Amino acid sequence: MIDANRELSGHKETSENRVAGKIGDKMGNKYSENRIRAIMARHRAGFSKNLGQNFLTDYTVIEAIAEGAEINEEDHVIEIGPGIGVLTIECADRAGFVSAVEIDKKLIPILEETVRGYDNIEIINRDILKTDIEEICRNAQNNNLNLKRVKIVGNLPYYITTPIIMKLLEENVPAESITIMMQKEVADRLISAPGKKTYGAISLAVQYYCTIDEIIQVPAEAFVPKPKVDSTVLRLNIRKEKPVRLKDEAVFFSVIKAGFSQRRKTLLNCLLGICGMEKGELSEFLENLGIDSKRRAETLDMDEFAEIANALVSKVE
Numbered sequence: 001m002i003d004a005n006r007e008l009s010g011h012k013e014t015s016e017n018r019v020a021g022k023i024g025d026k027m028g029n030k031y032s033e034n035r036i037r038a039i040m041a042r043h044r045a046g047f048s049k050n051l052g053q054n055f056l057t058d059y060t061v062i063e064a065i066a067e068g069a070e071i072n073e074e075d076h077v078i079e080i081g082p083g084i085g086v087l088t089i090e091c092a093d094r095a096g097f098v099s100a101v102e103i104d105k106k107l108i109p110i111l112e113e114t115v116r117g118y119d120n121i122e123i124i125n126r127d128i129l130k131t132d133i134e135e136i137c138r139n140a141q142n143n144n145l146n147l148k149r150v151k152i153v154g155n156l157p158y159y160i161t162t163p164i165i166m167k168l169l170e171e172n173v174p175a176e177s178i179t180i181m182m183q184k185e186v187a188d189r190l191i192s193a194p195g196k197k198t199y200g201a202i203s204l205a206v207q208y209y210c211t212i213d214e215i216i217q218v219p220a221e222a223f224v225p226k227p228k229v230d231s232t233v234l235r236l237n238i239r240k241e242k243p244v245r246l247k248d249e250a251v252f253f254s255v256i257k258a259g260f261s262q263r264r265k266t267l268l269n270c271l272l273g274i275c276g277m278e279k280g281e282l283s284e285f286l287e288n289l290g291i292d293s294k295r296r297a298e299t300l301d302m303d304e305f306a307e308i309a310n311a312l313v314s315k316v317e
Helices: 016-028 033-042 059-068 086-092 105-114 133-143 158-170 184-190 201-209 249-259 267-275 279-288 302-316
Strands: 002-004 075-080 097-102 121-125 149-155 177-183 210-218 231-238
Touching: 059 086, 059 149, 059 177, 059 210, 059 231, 075 086, 075 133, 086 097, 086 105, 086 121, 086 149, 097 105, 097 133, 105 121, 158 177, 158 184, 158 201, 158 231, 177 184, 177 210, 184 201, 184 210, 184 231, 201 210, 201 231, 201 249, 201 302, 249 267, 249 302, 267 279, 279 302
Parallel strands: 075 097, 075 149, 097 121, 149 177
Antiparallel strands: 002 121, 177 231, 210 231
């Protein structure tokens, strides 16, 4: 772990340089493509395709993410994939403390340079998928009792968006919200509803854990290097109470997974492999629940999946 002048109490120094920097962002966008490329070249760091590195150059988007996350001085912000730190310092100007988790070693010197003068930022050189988020939260809380909430932000690499989201949700990370940039196509799937082509297992999984707010649409031109697709920023508000009552969460997700395993097949055919019933028995089982066995999974809402799962558990009890 690398700390940037870390002193968790009284982190706000004189902010004249930060205000000047922020004005520079708004008026001249000091994180322009040319400037970012120059910074990377000076540090002899390239843009990693393997890590899906695309850095924001539009301050309007950077500000929208921080505002959309509703960050204030009582918040501990965990940033995933800070890159060269443009969102990091925007969050630090608002938050009590920021933990920036970056996997790429070559970006650490650039991050340290970007956050110099901030004593409420720590830089953690680690893979987020192998990181104990609760440990980061405990360490920050132990050093600053004024922190009341955890909020996660990030510009996620497209290739690993879903695994990161599901890690955070399935591990019950003690966060209030997760405000993240992702490929527009992925965002469309997360917010989708029954009956749409984009509706699937990931839609149900995320909506089971969260309510979702769309913050901003981001064109490809807002990044360097420019990706081939547009992006969307969503805020996932972690639910205090789940939207359905389940007898067994694992069975619920097994039913969902099986239902969407072969989208063109009927619910009856998709569920045969997990229910331990013959086709006729399963058809009758579904009909007794008021669910047409000829329907496809994409037409079922969360309540109906929960009803099937709970009935399956009851059948073997």
